[in-house]
Amino acid sequence: MGKLFLIARSNMRRAKGQTAAIVVLILIAALMLNLWLMLSTDYHANFDRYHDKLNAEHITIAADIDTDEFYDHISNTLKNDKRISEFRLDDCMHMFGSFPYNGGVVNGEFLFLDKETALSRSIGRSELVEYGDVTSGVYLPMLYKTDEIKTGNFVEISIGAHSVKYTVCGFFNSVMMGSHNCAITQLILTQDKYDELADLGYAPKAALCSIRLNDVSQNSNAESELKGIISTRFPDIRIASNCYDIVFQSRYIAQGICSVILCVMAFLVLLIALVVIVSNIINYVQVNMKNIGAMKAIGYASGQLVGSLLFQFTVLTLLAAVVGGGLSYCLFPALNAMMISQTGIPYTIRFLPLPIAASIAVLCGAVALFVWLAARKIKPVESITALRSGIQTHNFKRNRVPLETAKTPLDVSLALKTTFSGIKHNLTVCVTMLVLSLIVVFSGLMTENVIADMTPFLNLIVGETADSCVNVQIETEEDFLRMMRDDSRVEKIYLYNSLNISHSGGAELMATICDDFSKVNNRNVVFKGRFPKYDNEIAVAAKYAKEKGFDIGNEIEITANGNTQKYIISGFTQITNNLGRDCLLTRKGYERIGTLTNVSYYIDLADGTDIDGFNSGIKNDLSGSVNATININETIQSVAGVYVSLMTVIVLAILILSAIIITFVLYLLVRTMLNNKKHDYGILKSLGFTSKQLILQTALSFMPAVVLSTIVGLIISCIAINPLMSLFLSTIGIVKCTFDIPVAFVAVVGIVLILLSFGTTCLLSLKVKKIAPRTLLAGE
């Protein structure tokens, strides 16, 4: 052990710079690995911790009915269901609503509970996380706390066609109804405001069924079945519901995206670190061939020499991983704040030994394996060969770029000779640039499709976007459509309604009903086959079709309101909503099994139209018949804000990290090259080559590998990025990504990478300038 330590220490002293650079790369990998593991393990577990703490529901159903008949029926149904461990029924009010948030508007199915009930329910209890002295008003989910929405401020809430203004009393945490991503958003009113709203009658009275299951995994199917039972017995009532799986996934989309990015980045940085370490060891063996021979000659075994390298790099990795793991705790608060702004569930940072232990184990294991693989070269070297510096008398190498025939300038020719002689350097550069190219293309993709214009990303997440959405009662539909036809601001209008239906013998599906699918803006929703055209056609989510083994042309049975009909699958859809359990039906198709009681129309308006003014006009003209109007642009803006800021941080971090990595890798390579070529450079200087020429040659020698691998990497990445994104997003129901690739952005960043590489290499090669040729020749 003592001998190993001495050899390792000597190696590290001789290569302080290289050691430092490798440590930094491992440190970055450890930092990201630990962040990823913390996010993907404990962050998810946090949801369950709160779920347990608040004894939250596995299924929540809000039905707009409060008759004794309903309560008796649902009680009996739930009591007799063996899957249900406990349930609870509460009075509430339920209505579609919205309020201003984050520069836009948040809207959804609002469920109003009185404070006492909300805070004391045995199932699905809410906990106040902030409150003040205000005793009359509303408590909002903690997600919505902003500079504008804070305790003591007013918030104006639209409820159906009406609006009310409340003072914000505080904020609460609700696991299953604490966000607009949960399908139902709970708002807590103080008793006086609750009674006041009930008297106003803006929101219908409803029954809230909170259900816990014996086996959580049955939540999605049980939810579907229970809703089916209710809608069969009470066909005309409005129902909103959610289940554990839906809420769990939808509240953690940003966390999931962030986890995947961190994971990929961590392993890419690790890959670069491993390539650098391997290159370093191969170079070490070459440069220290004589020393190795001398040590072998005095009795050191190959195993001891390999062991010293293993010891050296594993200990370095261990230290770097511990420091990187520690540093990840410095970054975690900022990441946590970003995540909470999307999940809306508090998370208390604490030390997690398992992720850090796993990070250290992965890094040390990977480094040890690669060091062992690279250091094995020492074993077959005989001491006498090593003492002769490994030179073989019979040498069959080719003279690349012979100066006799070369057409390039002298410095370029000499640089090319160096390029051809340094295959391992080129490989390291190639791997680094290929990885960085992929990272750059990903950054470009996110910049184009999330930061600059979020529509492509939203098309995947929410499916369809337009300017305005108006929900009217079915009796008013004709008047509404006539009004729209006469309005010159309306460019396009189409029915776009969402309803729950059931696949007979399968799961509940969210059906999007449209009168003419040729009008929808997002043509990518159906990525295989086509939109339904006839009343016997249906397009189903690819994820669900895969689960069930369906193919296009298959016939499936759909049930709604107790009616069942057969439909032919015309295509596959991909939307992340509803866990990939969605489908598309034509209006006539739906009317074979049910009747629409109200209809939602999506409207595209002429450029420059005041959407809020347009919506208000409809409300005024059709007063009482309009259930809700939504400014979709504003809604997107409020929801998108979280993703945009998250992606901006990620893209910036990626670009900065890329610059750091390229600098470190080039630093290592240039240093190694200068050490290896010190002798050659001494000769060249003595012959009359200037420092500038040698610096230029060094930089140019890296350029073929840099330029080629960057170009190839960017092209491959541009081709592969959408399939790769599909792979990563497949867990949330995305099968085929069609993100726009920003060619200009990618080209510019590619050029910047190449210029950065050239500049960095030139800067790092400046060391040549300070050394006199005699010193170089002496190898000092």
Place this chain on the structure above:
Amino acid sequence: MADILLKTEKLCKTFSNGGAQQHILKNIDLELYRGDFTVIMGASGAGKSTLLYALSGMDTPSLGTVNFKNQIISDLSQDKLALFRRRHCGFVFQQIYLIDGMSVMDNVLCAGLLVNKDKKALLKKAKELFAAVDISDETQKKFPTQISGGEAQRAGIVRALINSPEILFADEPTGALNSKTGLDVLDTLTKFNEQGQSVVMVTHDMRSARRGNRILYLKDGIILGECDLGRYCRGDTARHKKLADFLQSMGW
């Protein structure tokens, strides 16, 4: 009057070694003449190579000046010194110092192309020089590790002469060679000197020193003595004796 090529005034070179100052060259005043085969002799550690490198602009003196044809070169920047070396100097080293990654021909062209952009003319000159030192076309294509030490050193001489330098500096050119190949190298240097090439050679080998017409003896950083031997003539025993007597007088 002899044409002065290089002239030093109060040339000093000092090295720091762990805080201790080591004076290698002490106030050397020296003139080197065109067409001479100057030999610098001395025991190991006398400062011979240090003097050679200082004269050739490979190293900068600590004090004093080096003057090349009335231009002070000791004050030049590293890059200007590099330009000076490529235009006016050629080097032959004890360890030969051909670049292993280049063929013998490329080693020569690499130096030649720095000065001569006419590749055709350069190739012609290289071929002539290779022929003059008896290096075949086949050997020119080989890598330095594939040829003998003598061949490598002769290739080194070709590289040193490719730009027609005004002075050829040779640092123990036979030091790493056996007696036969060493002799070949000395013959080559002598031949070029006879054709007018100025040569400055460092050696501690008397047999090599006989080739020079002017012998300088360096001891403890100063030029202890100088001997004019006249032009080399094979088998001139009187000349050899004169050198032996001189070296004896210097304490050799």
